[in-house]
Amino acid sequence: MHAIADAFVLAVKMIFTGNPEVYSITARTLEISISSTVIGALLFVPLGCLIYFNNFRGKRLLICIIQTCYSLPTVFVGLLVFLVFSRAGPLGIFGIMFTPQVMVIGQVVLIGPIVTGLTISALSGVSPAIRETAISLGASRLQSVWAVLKEARFAVLTAIMVGFGRAISEVGLALMVGGNIRGYTRVLTTAISLETGKGEVALSLALGFILVALALIVTVLANRFLKVKEADVAQSRAPTS
Amino acid sequence: MKKILMLLLTLAMLLSLVSVLPACNEETITPSPTLSPTTTDVPPLKPVGRLTVATTTSLYDTGLWGYLEPMFEQKYGVNLNIISVGSGKAFQYGKTGDVDVLTVHEPKAEQDFLAGNYSSARVPFAYNYFVIVGPPSDPAGIKDMAPVDAFKKLITMGNVTGSQVKFVSRGDGSGTHAAEQRLWAAAGYQYADVEKSGSWYIEAGAGMGPTLVMANEKQAYTLSDMGTFISYKTKLNLTALVNQQNETLRNVYCVMVVNSTKNKTMANNLVTFLTSPEIQDLMGKYGVAEYGTQLFTPCAGQNL
Numbered sequence: 001m002h003a004i005a006d007a008f009v010l011a012v013k014m015i016f017t018g019n020p021e022v023y024s025i026t027a028r029t030l031e032i033s034i035s036s037t038v039i040g041a042l043l044f045v046p047l048g049c050l051i052y053f054n055n056f057r058g059k060r061l062l063i064c065i066i067q068t069c070y071s072l073p074t075v076f077v078g079l080l081v082f083l084v085f086s087r088a089g090p091l092g093i094f095g096i097m098f099t100p101q102v103m104v105i106g107q108v109v110l111i112g113p114i115v116t117g118l119t120i121s122a123l124s125g126v127s128p129a130i131r132e133t134a135i136s137l138g139a140s141r142l143q144s145v146w147a148v149l150k151e152a153r154f155a156v157l158t159a160i161m162v163g164f165g166r167a168i169s170e171v172g173l174a175l176m177v178g179g180n181i182r183g184y185t186r187v188l189t190t191a192i193s194l195e196t197g198k199g200e201v202a203l204s205l206a207l208g209f210i211l212v213a214l215a216l217i218v219t220v221l222a223n224r225f226l227k228v229k230e231a232d233v234a235q236s237r238a239p240t241s
Numbered sequence: 242m243k244k245i246l247m248l249l250l251t252l253a254m255l256l257s258l259v260s261v262l263p264a265c266n267e268e269t270i271t272p273s274p275t276l277s278p279t280t281t282d283v284p285p286l287k288p289v290g291r292l293t294v295a296t297t298t299s300l301y302d303t304g305l306w307g308y309l310e311p312m313f314e315q316k317y318g319v320n321l322n323i324i325s326v327g328s329g330k331a332f333q334y335g336k337t338g339d340v341d342v343l344t345v346h347e348p349k350a351e352q353d354f355l356a357g358n359y360s361s362a363r364v365p366f367a368y369n370y371f372v373i374v375g376p377p378s379d380p381a382g383i384k385d386m387a388p389v390d391a392f393k394k395l396i397t398m399g400n401v402t403g404s405q406v407k408f409v410s411r412g413d414g415s416g417t418h419a420a421e422q423r424l425w426a427a428a429g430y431q432y433a434d435v436e437k438s439g440s441w442y443i444e445a446g447a448g449m450g451p452t453l454v455m456a457n458e459k460q461a462y463t464l465s466d467m468g469t470f471i472s473y474k475t476k477l478n479l480t481a482l483v484n485q486q487n488e489t490l491r492n493v494y495c496v497m498v499v500n501s502t503k504n505k506t507m508a509n510n511l512v513t514f515l516t517s518p519e520i521q522d523l524m525g526k527y528g529v530a531e532y533g534t535q536l537f538t539p540c541a542g543q544n545l
Contacts, residue, residue: 087501088337095503097339098293098322179324182307184291197451198302199476 007205014206026210029187032100033168034218036107040115040167041160043108048119048159049145063120069113078176081106085177098179103187106173111163118162122155123148154226161222168215188214291320292507295340297416298448300494301325303468303536305527306344309520317510325448329414335359338501341508344515346466346494347416360497365545366515367524367537371420371490373483374453374470375462380405383462384482388490391483392428395462399441407461411452412444420492421464427489453477466492468536472528493545494537516541 014022051062085091085102096102126148134144149156171189178185180194188211195204300306306323314321326334328345335343336359343360345351351363373383373391381398383391398406411418422432435442443461445452449469456463457477470481483490496515498508514520521539528536 086337087339092338098324179293179322181322181324182310184320184322197448197454199450199454199457199473 003201004205007202008209010202011206011209015210022207022210024183025186025188025191025207026214028100028185029168029189029211030214032103032187033107033164036104036111036167037160037164039104040108040111040163044112044115044163045119045149045156045160047112048116049123049149051116052120052123053145063117066113066117066120070117072110072113073172074110074170075172075176077110078106078173081109081173081177097177098181098185100178100185103174103178103185106177107167107170110170110173111166114166115159115163118159119156122152122159125155126151157222157226161219164218165215168211290504290507291322292342292504292511293322293324293340294342294344294511295324295326295331295334296344297328297331297346297494298325298450299346299417299466299469300344302448302450303472303528305468305524305537308527309515309523312520313511313514316514317507319507321511327411327413327415327418327448329418332359335497335499338499341499341502341504342511343497343499344494345416345497346492347419348493349419350416351495351497354497358500360500363495363497364512364516364541365493365495365543366521366539366541368491368493368540368545369467369535369537370484370486371417371464371492372467372470372481373462374456374465374477374479375482376405376460377478377480378405378460379480379482381462386483388424388483388485389427392424396425396428396430396435396438396442400439404441405460407441407443407459409443409445409452409456409459409461409463411449411464412446413448415448416492417449417464417466420490424464424489453479468528471532471534471536474532491545493540 013019051059081102082097083089085094085097085105087095087097096105130151131144131148134147139147169189171193174180174185174187174190175193178187178190180186180190186194188207192204192207192211195207294306296306301323302325306325310321310323313319324334324340328347328350331340331343331345332347332350332354334340335354336357343354354360355363371388373388375381375383381391381394381404383394386394395406395408398404399408410421425432425435436444443455443459445455447455449465450473452463453465453470453473454476455461457479460478462482463479467481467484470477470479496512498505498512502508521541524537525535525539528534
């Protein structure tokens with residue numbers, strides 16, 4: 001308990017005295033994880049819609065595979081990404097191994113199944129009446145999909161949040177394709193891993209607290225975003241008095 | 242409307258905070274005030290390009306690389322990316338061409354690497370000695386024994402039920418792990434048999450620092466290089482029990498430029514840097530003030 005209290009004090013001290021290394025690691029963590037979440041959302045929410053709204057042979061199998069991929073170990077994904085982008089690999093020509101860029105790519109791959117699968121799950125919770133109503137009111141295909149997405153926005157946002165959670169908290173991929181290079185690819189999770197290995201317990205815990213604080217800020221912002229939309233919708237629906 | 246504006250403002254603040262802080266760009270190099278190996282009037286170059294080095298963990302965990310990195314970066318104006326892995330992984334990265342330079346310490350693997358034409362030269366630059374460390378109580382009684390005899394005693398006593406004798410191995414295909422395996426072979430044991438011989442033999446699968454931490458937790462014996470052990474000593478309750486500075490335990494670090502590197506000039510600069518008299522001198526002095534003893538003995542140019 002003593003160690004945890006010490007760590008908490010250390011974390012606060014590091015944040016407020018502007019420890020440059022901690023600041024840079026934190027900023028890098030945010031940049032990489034938010035980038036991969038945004039890219040993941042832009043790629044995989046539409047993919048989820050595509051899969052959900054179309055019927056094709058092997059749809060059930062595809063969804064099953066996607067759900068299985070929820071459990072992909074991060075080191076395994078890291079290894080696959082490494083094999084692809086290593087200079088000896090098919091995409092080695094880009095030479096992006098051990099860079100933040102390949103970490104973003106890896107995290108997008110990692111959260112893909114989660115965002116896709118949970119989007120599908122979100123959409124399936126919406127009553128088919130919504131889509132039918134939209135179409136009967138003259139909506140185009142795209143507009144009707146958007147209408148359903150709007151109905152499912154809480155669950156879709158959850159899908160994106162879970163993706164973010166996975167991206168910011170994973171160690172295996174970041175270590176494997178990033179190399180934990182000081183000043184370049186070291187992020188909070190890999191730094192925690194390193195410091196723990198060195199026996200620096202207080203520092204590791206402190207970094208952990210910072211990571212949780214980051215996740216909290218992002219979560220609060222995301223929820224506020226939803227509440228704002230909710231209030232707006234409620235206002236626009238309220239009968240004019 | 243107001244709420245949306247507030248939200249956008251918060252987001253903008255957060256984003257600006259993120260972008261203002263140094264992030265995915267390289268850290269700006271702040272020259273250390275006490276070290277300025279270059280005495281020219283030319284201002285330090287803005288770092289451009291990067292040189293990736295895969296290093297054995299013992300050079301990293303001692304902080305030596307952290308010490309030398311800013312000096313090299315300042316002198317040559319390049320970003321030095323140091324990846325700390327076991328020598329085994331370093332050779333693998335060298336073979337796939339994902340790194341430019343290796344600093345390793347495993348003689349046989351180095352020869353294989355040269356033979357496979359992955360590198361043209363192995364350049365020794367420093368050495369220290371391996372040391373068998375263990376709990377101060379020394380349950381196996383190996384203090385001051387010859388290393389091979391000590392290993393024989395460890396495996397004999399480790400297999401005795403109820404003995405407190407445990408050994409933590411690096412277990413990660415590193416240079417230190419290879420040295421450990423050489424000692425088992427010299428003691429007359431097949432390594433596969435050692436691994437299976439019992440729960441007294443613990444394979445950490447980790448770097449030197451974490452392995453020492455584990456050995457400390459379990460109050461077990463382990464083979465370490467002197468440099469890492471000394472730099473971790475204050476955190477550990479372990480003593481150096483077999484500390485004979487002879488050829489069996491000598492641990493030579495060498496630097497090898499990977500042939501497939503895209504940055505051969507800068508890679509060769511690193512070799513020049515590590516073997517330069519100035520840096521050799523600093524290596525020899527590294528840690529002496531703090532720990533009272535040399536962590537690395539410079540040896541550039543020697544045939545080791």
